[in-house]
Amino acid sequence: MSTLPHGGGAPAALVLGSASPGRAQILRRALLPFRTVVSRVDEEAVGAASPGATPAELARLLAEAKAEAVAGVVAAEGVDRPTLVLGCDSVFELDGQALGKPWEPETAIARWRAQSGRSGTLHTGQHVILLTPGTDAAGAPASGATVSAGVAFTDVDEATIRAYVATGEPLQCAGGFTIDGAGAALVESVEGDPNAVIGLSVSTLRRQCSVLGVDLSALWGSSNCDA
Template sequence: GAGVEAPTLVLGCDSVFEFEGRAHGKPYEPEVAVERWRAQAGRQGVLHSGHWLGLVLPESGVGSGMAAEAGVVSAVVRFGAVTEAEIQAYVATGEPLHCAGAFTVDGAGAALVDGVDGDPNAVIGLSVAWLRRATAALGQDFTRLWEPSNARR
């Protein structure tokens, strides 16, 4: 297959929301999102974000190699005591349907979250602090990701 010419980082992340001892993914359906919000309003749960960072090494005469780091970063999310009208309006935006736990902290849902105890970036889906540590553990310079050729466009 095709190889890489320089060391290449490959990142994968996904999240699950733990509430009352159960794991909750994305609700997908408005009715499910409303039900979850009715249960979690005024309460708290834990958002777990799983991370995997692979380092693909350039091909050598013997073949190619890879190393990886994996980890989970968790944060407690405290929800406001929201009203039924607020729940209905938020779910109607469509935003919570494709998010673990039926909420975001970087969109409209931020107004319904009273606070986050832990890494707020992990709640968004990527702990940048974990990424920096994992990049270093793989022997790579994290600041290289800030170079213009690697910047988000």
């Protein structure tokens, strides 16, 4: 299998289909230039369309929907080089139930009461679509994956739960927590890829790009997009 770019051309461009600051920071730390195009996908509608999906399957379906939505926008704009469109979504699983973003403080408080001192699984779906000049998004080659990591929480008292929720950090995080902020103080351990818990596994992204014929290392230090 040949790898892109061909003939010494410019490195592939990378588009992140997510507004997550955590995912953006992961890409910056990994020296992967990118631009962001937010998907605007209705997450509840995706879940309602797949009522039998497991939490891991739901994460993959959401990531796929977001990648496809963004790929349509980017293809309509037109691309001048191979362009990777990355859609991601995370779902936290506790007692077999899929938990997304709590959004409201009281919901976050209730979830923390339930998960304090316990363990769950954070599933991150990643879907990559490869666009090339002169083609549209329909039928473009793609690679999907789900990365799962176990998360064990400390035993947290009510005052600490309320103090954490008051920071606002957990309201837009799957499972009501993150390990790259204040929530790190409440996480006992992570079994698996810590980046996947934040929302994006770079090692998995590299393998997905390889499946699509793209050498991710060719993007290191390039300036093909505005981050």
